[in-house]
Amino acid sequence: MSDELRRMIRSILMDELGRRGLAAPGPSQPQTREQRVSIRSDRDLAAFVRRLLDMTRDARVRAEIESGALTFRLSGDAAADGHSHRFAAAPVTFDKGPVSEKQIRALADTVEVIRLRKNVRLTPLAKDAVRQAGIKIERVNT
Secondary structure, eight states: OOHHHHHHHHHHHHHHHTTTTTTOSSSEEEEEEEEEOOOSSSSHHHHHHHHHHHHSSSHHHHHHOOOSEEEEEOOOOOHTTTTOOOOOOOOOOOOSOOOOHHHHSSSTTTBBBEEEOOOOOOOOHHHHHHHHHHHHHEEEOO
């Protein structure tokens, strides 16, 4: 359904509810939130999809997305406006180790956290790659 059609339906409903004394006080337009997204590569797209799937685990956020109260817009050139609008990818968990530098460098640029299970270790070069990328390490005891 188009945004204009939704606005028309809301307006008609608010008018009718107002005539019957049932309209809620305040503006007739629902508040919407907009999140800007920078997608410049397949990796960015995959990271956004993973983030979106993670967001929709929350029923309230899912309802906001489905109703149009939360929308996503492609940002312009992030470098031009001085802000990065990229979503952080879901944490990546390593179950077996050692983890190599190559595995770390293969992660999406938007990965901010890696989780290491009990016996997983990073090679020295992997530790350097994690540090350079600004990735946080979390230990998982399960």
